[in-house]
Amino acid sequence: MNPTNFSLQSQAHFVLLHVQSPAASASFYRQILAAEPVEASPTFAMFALAPGLMLGLWARDTVAPASAGQGGSSELAFVQDSAAAVDAVHAAWVARGVVILQAPSAMDFGYTFTASDPDGHRLRVFAPGAA
Numbered sequence: 050m051n052p053t054n055f056s057l058q059s060q061a062h063f064v065l066l067h068v069q070s071p072a073a074s075a076s077f078y079r080q081i082l083a084a085e086p087v088e089a090s091p092t093f094a095m096f097a098l099a100p101g102l103m104l105g106l107w108a109r110d111t112v113a114p115a116s117a118g119q120g121g122s123s124e125l126a127f128v129q130d131s132a133a134a135v136d137a138v139h140a141a142w143v144a145r146g147v148v149i150l151q152a153p154s155a156m157d158f159g160y161t162f163t164a165s166d167p168d169g170h171r172l173r174v175f176a177p178g179a180a
Contacts, residue, residue: 062102063095064125067109067116068168074106077167080145109168120169127172132160132179139174155180 068074075086075094088095092108104125109116129135132153139153139162150171151163161175 060101063105064098064102065105065107066120066125066166066168066170067112067118068106068166068170069109070167071106071108073167077147078104078106081142081147081172120166121171124163124171124173127174129174129176131176135160135162135174135176135179138162 066074071089071092071094075089075096078094078096079085082096082098084096086094087097087103092111094106096104096106098104127138129138136153139149142164143149148165149162150165151161153160153162156175159175159177160179161173164172164174166172
């Protein structure tokens with residue numbers, strides 16, 4: 050391959066979260082994404098988030114090289130088109146028992162709330178510029 054012709058934008062991209070239990074995490078994400086994983090094994094599960102973007106849930110104890118990170122130090126963000134849409138996602142997640150870290154509120158970048166997955170990974174839902 051000629052490196053001058055290679056484009057990262059033309060490839061699928063993955064967000065990989067190191068998790069305690071891919072099965073438990075897949076169950077959680079199945080509920081909040083309202084989607085089935087496109088791949089599942091005892092050590093890994095994967096969801097399609099958008100064209101060209103995948104979410105992988107990898108068993109922390111099988112990651113090589115070994116994973117030293119823990120959840121909570123970064124965020125996976127989901128953009129909505131309005132404050133009302135953010136409130137609707139919040140209500141749905143609360144009804145499913147998702148841990149909410151920050152109630153819906155206006156911030157300098159828009160209207161948002163923050164939740165946590167079973168491993169402590171932060172999930173932010175927001176509407177840019179909305180108040």
